[in-house]
Amino acid sequence: MDAKTLAYINLNAILGSIPRLCEMVPEAKKLIEGKDVSIGFDVKDGPAATLVFKDGKCSFVEGVNNCDVKLPFSSPEKFNGLIDGTTTPIPSKGFTKIGFLLKNFTKLTDILTNYLQPEPSALKDPKFFETSTILMFHLIVEALAQIGNHDDIGKFSASYITDGAIKVAIGDGPAAAIDAKNHVLKAIHEDPGDNYTSCMEFKDIRVARDLFDGNINAVASIGQGKVRIRGMISQVDNVNRILDRVALYLT
Amino acid sequence: MHKVYEFPKSREAFAHACEVIPSGIYGHQGPAEGCYIPIEAFPLYSQKAQGSYLWDLDGNRFIDYMCAYGPNILGYNDPDVDEAAARQRAISDCTTLPNPIMIDFADLLVDTVASADWAFFAKNGNDATSGAVMCARAHTHRKKIVFFKGYYHGVSPWTQKIDYAGVIPEDVENNIYVDWNNYDQLAQAFEDNKDEIAAVIAQPYMHGNFADNTFPAKDFWAKVRKLCDNAGTVLIVDDVRAGFRMDLAGSDHYFGFEADLICFCKALANGYNVSAICGKKHMMNAMSSLAFTGSYWMSAVPFAAGIACIEKMKRINCPQLLIDKGQMLKDGLLATAKKYDYDLHVTGIPSLFYLRIADDLSLMLHQEWVAECVKRGIFITNHHNHFINASLSDEDIKETIEIADEAFSIIKERHS
Known part of the structure; x- marks a missing residue:
């Protein structure tokens, strides 16, 4: 498995699912209500993109030129560590908005994990099953392109x-x-x-x-x-x- | 109007098969690799076969243009071949010591195939191509093999690509891929891999899937032959699919050159399971040196069938007969397509024709037409070349063209 390819998947497909999560899951939507903040992920020798939270919606844009909070990663491996929980990111800018990163964003990623790696019992709920499968569908399509x-x-x-x-x-x-x-x-x-x-x-x-x-x-x-x-x-x-x-x- | 077939028994059998056989029917005879689109238009199992026909599990009769993907060259259950096989079966088949009929079969191939000084027998086309590549490597003490893109030489890992399931990079790291008919690219590959190329392996013309079939450019084979001679590289012709449908002396003979090694299977014994590598004298020692054999490779019944098949093919001048029948079918299909203003492409040698409706580059229109043909009793597939067999009658061809006409009218109406 190639670390750089995995970084592209982790950013574009995994974190790229957050806008859809915020659209489909009320609990996630609530977390971004009234927020106006953007988080940029800048991976050296890898991908760069920004999650923009504004007007109760989330969007995913390429590049990190206009982000409020910037998270630089010195390598694809370091960025992949963020996704598997072995790396703690340190922002290079945007310390005043770090609260969103530490609280709301972390909760968002927890919800995302619940839907992408669901407990078998959770899938018995038809609505959860449908949402989880649709999120996975788009994630797989995106991962396919990145690979x-x-x-x-x-x-x-x-x-x-x-x-x-x-x-x-x-x-x-x-x-x-x-x-x-x-x-x-x-x-x-x-x-x-x-x-x-x-x-x-x-x-x-x-x-x-x-x-x-x-x-x-x-x-x-x-x-x-x-x-x-x-x-x-x-x-x-x-x-x-x-x-x-x-x-x-x-x- | 022809009856529209339905296939409930095939469906039922397939559902059961999926429980006990991986993917139900695997490989090219399965619905996925066979591109049965839509699946509802195709039968999945046959009940019986005779001559040019097969009957599916639901009793529907088809004029079969896939011919078991090639082996059926004289007609299913050809009486002469079956009688020879039955005679041999009464004597011996799979035994500790091989029956000398094996030598008779080798003699016949040496007498029939222009480039053959000897014959080596196996079971499938894949055995023959794998043996030929091993022989080339043994002869040259080199690793690399040149392929023409769009090729099919079997299913062993060396024949597959790096992204196929179960194939590891090391399986294909000595493969070099060049474009068909691009001599300059081939020459450059030789230049870039000086003294490293063991063999060039190629079908006699490009009859790959998903694209119109393409004959070699003028002088292409003569130039390739010379390039191989100068570099000490073995030239292998994979005649597994086209063999005996172009020229009984081998498809290299048809195109005016001689391969060092030539591989046969499919049409060799009209459905009895045997394949062969034939080679030039200078390759015989290398072939002898290989540890390459199998439990059933010297079974006598397929040898008897092969002898009867080749003798009959000679008697009826089979390749020309098939080409003539294929040409009649081709002319009829083209005229019918033109009647409906469709741009049907019929490519390759007529005995091994490939079909494509070129009006829609996505091929969905073509797939619709094929489906309507199959549902009415012509067994053709979407993206593979087809096969003519000697038992195909003028009436069969007439019926085929009538069904093709009906299928064209249906898709014309659907899209008007």
Whole structure:
């Protein structure tokens, strides 16, 4: 596993889930009500992005040019330590707003962890199950793009993906796309409509969850009609090879 | 209007299979790798087969253009081949000492295949290509193998890519990939890897999946042959798929050059399980040196079937017969597509034709058309080349074109 690729996943896919968490989970939304603060994550030789909390909403923007609180990390490994709890970040600016970082933001990440690494009993609640699965769906789509752009083997797979959008969808849930251009992948977290060249669709949210959790097999699911593929299958084929590596990074 | 088939028994069997067999049906004959899109349009299991037809588990009859992905070259259950196999089975098959019919089969291949001075037998195409690569490495004492992108040479780790499940970087670290028909790129690879390239392995023309099939450029093979000779590199032709559907003397012969090693399987024995590596005299010692064998590699029944198959293919001039039948089908399909204003591409040699409706680059329109064909009794697949067999009749071709016409009319109406 490559530390730099993991850093891109941790920032763009894991922390990048916080805006969606704040939209979907009332408890998270409440934590950012009335807040006007932005936190920048600046990883040397790695990614940089800012979480902006304003007007009761959260957004994720690339770069750290306009952040209030800046968290510099001397290496991808140090940043990855923030996510697995072995590194304590020290802000380089924004000490007056550190309270949000220490209290609200920490609570937000705790809630996120509950949804991304749920207790089996929590999944018995249908609403929690749905929210958790949708968050995971977008996280996986984002991680897929990051692996295709940064991991050596992922880049090899991406080198075989022709230009176009690969739609990934859950039958009774959300849709997203991986947009490929010159073998660089970009996750699009909204339904591409008819603008796609291939598609991989999970029958329903239960099937999606079972696939994410490794409880069912994707190849068998295609034969059973639980996963449908169509269009430029070579794109889907290579995306699936990257998907295989998502599990490696997210375990 | 043709009857629209349904496949409840196939579905039921597949559901059970998924409980006891990984992915139900694995590999290219499975619905995922076989690109059965949508899955509802395809049967999954066959009940019986005869000539050009297979019947699925629900009793639906198909004109089968996949021919078991190639082995069916004379027609399913060909009486001459089956009789020879039955005769041998009554004598011996899998025994401690091999039956000398093995020598007869080797003699026949040496007499038939232009570049063959000897023959070595195994079971699958993958055995043949793996043995050929090992032989090339033994002969040259070099590691690296050149592949043309879009290739398929089997499923052993060396044939796969670094991102395939179960493959580790070390399995493929000696693989060099170049573009098909790009001689300059190949020459550069030789320059960059001087005295390191054991072999170039290639299909006789590019008949990979997902793209129109492409013949070699003018003089391409002559230039590759010379490049290999100058560098002391072994030239391996993987004729597993195209073998005997272009030229009984080998597809290298068809294109006017000689391989050092040539691999056969599929059409070699009309469905009986045997594959072969044929080679030039100077490769024989290296092949002899390999520790390379298997429990069933010297079984006599497939040798008897192979002899009967090759003799019959010679009698009926099989490659030309298949090319003629394929051309008739190709002409009919192209005319039908044109009638509906579709840009159907039929590429590759007609006995091994590849289909693509080029109006929609995403291929979804093509997939819709294939599905409508399959539901009405033509077994074709979306993104693999197809196979003609000798038992295919003019009436079968006529029926195929009628069904293709109906399928075109359906998708035309759907998208108008």
